[in-house]
Amino acid sequence: MTDTPAPPRTSPLHDRHEALGASFTDFGGWNMPVRYTSDLAEHRAVREAAGLFDISHMAEFRVDGPRAAAFLDYVLAGRLSTMKVGKAKYSLVLAESGGIVDDVIVYRTGDDSFLVISNAGNRDAVAAAFATAQATWLPASDASTGSATDAPDTATEVPEPVEGTGTLTVADVTDSYALIALQGPEARGILSSTPGVEITGTPLDELGYYAWTAGAFDDAPLFVARTGYTGEDGYELMIPTAQAGALWDAALAAGADRGLVPCGLAARDTLRLEAGMPLYGHELSRETVPAQAGLGRVVAVDKETFVGKAGLSSGPADAPVLVGLVSDGRRAGRAGYAVLHGDDTVGEITSGALSPTLGHPVAMAFVAPAASAIGTELTIDVRGTRIPATVTALPFYRRNA
Structure with missing residues (x-):
């Protein structure tokens, strides 16, 4: 019961x-x-x-x-x-x-x-x-x-x-x-x-x-x-x-x-x-x-x-770290989607969406430290399609003072 x-x-x-x-x-x-x-x-x-x-x-x-x-x-x-x-x-x-x-x-x-x-x-x-x-x-x-x-x-x-x-x-x-x-x-x-x-x-x-x-x-x-x-x-x-x-x-x-x-x-x-x-x-x-x-x-x-x-x-010293990812186009990575560097899976999306303010997809993801440097080119597996994404600094948006 x-x-x-x-x-x-x-x-x-x-x-x-x-x-x-x-x-x-x-x-x-x-x-x-x-x-x-x-x-x-x-x-x-x-x-x-x-x-x-x-x-x-x-x-x-x-x-x-x-x-x-x-x-x-x-x-x-x-x-x-x-x-x-x-x-x-x-x-x-x-x-x-x-x-x-x-x-x-x-x-x-x-x-x-x-x-x-x-x-x-x-x-x-x-x-x-x-x-x-x-x-x-x-x-x-x-x-x-x-x-x-x-x-x-x-x-x-x-x-x-x-x-x-x-x-x-x-x-x-x-x-x-x-x-x-x-x-x-x-x-x-x-x-x-x-x-x-x-x-x-x-x-x-x-x-x-x-x-x-x-x-x-x-x-x-x-x-x-x-x-x-x-x-x-x-x-x-x-x-x-x-x-x-x-x-x-x-x-x-x-x-x-x-x-x-x-x-x-x-x-x-x-x-x-x-x-x-x-x-x-x-x-x-x-x-x-x-x-x-x-x-x-x-x-x-x-x-x-x-x-x-x-x-x-x-x-562990190689524990994954949180990064920001930006992409072109309209297809956004969502929570749980894999992040790849070449053919290697290096992380996973935690949150992602097509940004209403910026007009392009943004995501946060945990990735291996070796793939976390700003400017690193990665890809996101969006339902079988690899979407290019670039590691960027957070936040994606900052209001004017």
Whole structure:
């Protein structure tokens, strides 16, 4: 007898997506919109004006207490203790082997409080990594793992420590909040003019990249981060689930005359590919160490100890490395397609598409180090046809400053 798989979860905005005519797909255990009209139109809207994405499938964890910064230095690959309040940092959760459990963004919300956002499909894996690290790094009396019941009442308030938990509290607050991404060159103007939105912290025109500010929407707390996954400027907005629909509606209305459109996961994927941003399950996995994926800079190797440090030096010297590939024509290499150098298979595509912005195929691939130099001529086996491709630097696309 086999267990029946649980049905995919739905976003707090699901009814809005249905009303807008979205098509859906199962992504990380969530039923999420893949497109509303066309992938190309949604992609171009983000590059030229703005797009609105529901990213409520992402997972959120609060880490609080006097030892929160030191704990994150231990459980994550980067050094979080030096980050200033109001800033954000990209980091990695590693396995003891040095492989990547997930990539995350960490926001410092106070001297002793942090918000960690992870990928939907890795929510349980990240929670388990935090729990294991707590058990090995702290005495049991000093650590607590919580749930949404331990969450703060506002998006910027530090949770009250659970009685008797001592110096560290980790709380999964995913179910308490929705996340909405507003991305594109018109994003700031749209957010500034969205009815009901008030910025109570750093003004938007002073907010740096990878930073956050406090706000409110119709008296609900609003966490505004200048981050994204599209290669464009923009914001990711965290709000209590009860107010998510009203914020979505207000933002769409405010952007109606600025070219704003709702966008699905298909456009998000081609946008992040053009920007050279890795996707877990494609460029990142437990079988991949950070240096292979071009993320060695994320690891603070000078830290005395952290989860995965010992494993980072145990991989083979000839392990494949991530590269960018560009081709002519219209036929794109897709995930799983072989990459060849002469008659030898030297790697495999992890993500690929015909770039809507650049007008030619682009791909990311893991290839043998000997075939990874920029300018190396390779071929991609596209359903039996060899398509010439050239190794190029990432990203493929970079927005104007």
